[in-house]
Amino acid sequence: MDLNAWFQKGLTAEEYIHSMTQNKEEMLSIYERFSLSAEDKSKLEALRTQRLRGIVLTEDWCGDALLNNPILMRVAEAAGMELRFVLRDQNLELMDQYLTNGTSRAIPIYIFLNEEGSEVAVWGPRAAEMQALVIERRAALPEKDAEDFQEKQMDIYKQLREQYQKDTAIWQTVANSIIAALLK
Known part of the structure; x- marks a missing residue:
């Protein structure tokens, strides 16, 4: 798989943001309010000489992308890393190479490349701590065939979405996770 070609095909951050029809204001709000320590x-500055690039498999409707993408954008700025956004639903050939647990098209997925276009790290769709939080919340749901399952599930997603937008500790957790993947 030619990751350089996928990178070239992707949208710049500006193009992606301009094309967004969902979660744009919420994502930009996190971007504006989040800053790295x-x-x-300093850790990320050391990566500048590697001239890394990132492919962001995403969609604007995704709650995890709402949280993770603006954090990644700040990380990329500090590391001198160019990002390109590739829409999952229009690019399943690439997405299917990065399935979560070998089965799920969960996003966002970040594919970090070196100058030659070789994959150096992959991150996503969530920081481990965020995955644990989601699993914990889902465990409280009724059985899938329960009459109120859909309603309760939507309530959980709404609560998570609100927490994602306000909890700066979550933002730092995501940043720590992305930075750790880059520094491996």
């Missing part, structure tokens, strides 16, 4: 910036 001096320590994180």
